[in-house]
Amino acid sequence: MWLFPEDVMLISxxxxxxxxxxxxxxxGAKHSLRVTGMFFHRxxxxxxxxxxxxxxxxxxxxxxxxxxxxxxxxxxxxxLVVMGDISFREEFMxxxxxxxxxxxxxxxxxxxxxxxxxxxxxxxIGFVTxxxxxxxxxxxxRTALDxxxxxxxxxxxxxxxxxxxxxxxxxxxxxxxxVFTIGAKFAAGSAAGExxxxxxxIGPGLTGLLARIxxxxxTFLVFFLLYWAAPNKAMPMKMSALMALLAMVLTxxxxxxxxxxxxxxxxxxxxxxFIGIMATLIWLYWLCVIFIxxxxxxxxxxxxxxxxxxKT
Numbered sequence: 001m002w003l004f005p006e007d008v009m010l011i012s013x014x015x016x017x018x019x020x021x022x023x024x025x026x027x028g029a030k031h032s033l034r035v036t037g038m039f040f041h042r043x044x045x046x047x048x049x050x051x052x053x054x055x056x057x058x059x060x061x062x063x064x065x066x067x068x069x070x071x072x073x074x075x076x077x078x079x080l081v082v083m084g085d086i087s088f089r090e091e092f093m094x095x096x097x098x099x100x101x102x103x104x105x106x107x108x109x110x111x112x113x114x115x116x117x118x119x120x121x122x123x124x125i126g127f128v129t130x131x132x133x134x135x136x137x138x139x140x141x142r143t144a145l146d147x148x149x150x151x152x153x154x155x156x157x158x159x160x161x162x163x164x165x166x167x168x169x170x171x172x173x174x175x176x177x178x179v180f181t182i183g184a185k186f187a188a189g190s191a192a193g194e195x196x197x198x199x200x201x202i203g204p205g206l207t208g209l210l211a212r213i214x215x216x217x218x219t220f221l222v223f224f225l226l227y228w229a230a231p232n233k234a235m236p237m238k239m240s241a242l243m244a245l246l247a248m249v250l251t252x253x254x255x256x257x258x259x260x261x262x263x264x265x266x267x268x269x270x271x272x273x274f275i276g277i278m279a280t281l282i283w284l285y286w287l288c289v290i291f292i293x294x295x296x297x298x299x300x301x302x303x304x305x306x307x308x309x310x311k312t
Contacts, residue, residue: 010149013062015294017300025034034113035304036259038304039300039304041302042303042304043296043297045265045301046148046296046299047293047296050144050147050148050292050296052289052292052293052296053289055140055144055288056144056285056288056289056291057142057285058140058144059137059141059144059288059291059292060281060284060285060287060288062136062137063137063284063288064281064284065136066073066133066134066136066137067135074187086138093183109266122289129167131164131167132164134167134171135160135163135164135166135167136163138163138166138167138170139159139163141166141226141230142154142159142162142163142166142230142232144229144292144295145226145227145230145295146231146232146233146298147204148231148292148295148299149231149235149295149299150299151231151232151233152232152233153232153288164224166226166229166230168199169225169229170222170225170226173218173221173222175224179203216248219248219252220244220245220248220250221244222292223243223244223247223294224241224244225247226291227240227243227244227264227298228230228240229241236302238303239298239302240298242298242301243294243295243297243298244294245288246269246294246297246298247291247294250260250290251287251290251295252293254286254287254290255283255287258283262279281285
């Protein structure tokens with residue numbers, strides 16, 4: 001029996017129809033495109049409705065206003081842990097300098113000398129005043145996140161007290177991160193640590209891996225704390241963890257991209273001697289946009305999950 005080319009084509013088409021579930025593939029692709037389009041549409045509407053750029057500018061401004069009080073608070077907490085250990089203080093200062101690549105180490109060194117050297121006494125009234133100034137930052141963050149997640153506002157008195165609590169918690173996160181980082185460095189300087197770091201294959205990778213893990217863990221915990229505790233509504237821990245993970249990844253990628261951009265020879269030529277200040281301002285604003293934008297992503301995902309549950 002002879003088969004003509006037309007018969008072979010019919011057989012191959014029938015075989016493909018049986019083997020490949022084209023209807024399921026096409027329907028799945030349409031569903032994915034529909035969900036993706038709905039996500040970006042809601043994300044675009046939420047971005048404009050919640051004024052993400054304006055909220056990021058407000059948060060960045062309050063970061064600049066409260067940066068020195070927050071640094072003084074961190075140094076004040078560090079005095080409780082340092083207990084006169086000079087090497088510990090030096091490691092803490094180096095760690096704090098590494099948080100912002102645009103701030104000279106001499107500035108933090110002068111502040112460290114003023115606070116820890118006895119040139120500045122922080123009394124109870126001064127401590128409360130500093131805490132009040134720092135609470136401005138967390139009040140702005142809380143307001144921005146309440147708008148994103150459509151949470152009701154708090155009473156002004158309870159809101160300010162809650163901002164105090166957030167300020168203390170974040171300051172403790174900074175302190176614990178510094179303690180663990182410096183402790184890891186001292187552990188690396190011990191006999192066992194020097195032996196492990198001296199190994200040709202394990203040593204360099206172990207040191208870099210430990211520092212990377214500590215840095216990522218600290219960043220994740222700070223973002224998670226803000227997303228979970230700042231809004232005036234019960235936030236699911238899974239969604240808070242998802243937003244914190246997204247913000248952590250985007251913050252690292254955004255900082256790398258920004259550092260490459262400002263390393264160009266002709267970058268910021270119009271700013272002249274203010275190039276360092278402008279680089280810090282733009283970098284802070286960029287990170288605040290990422291922070292609130294990650295909250296928008298989590299809010300849209302939460303809304304779409306609620307709609308899917310209602311349909312089922």
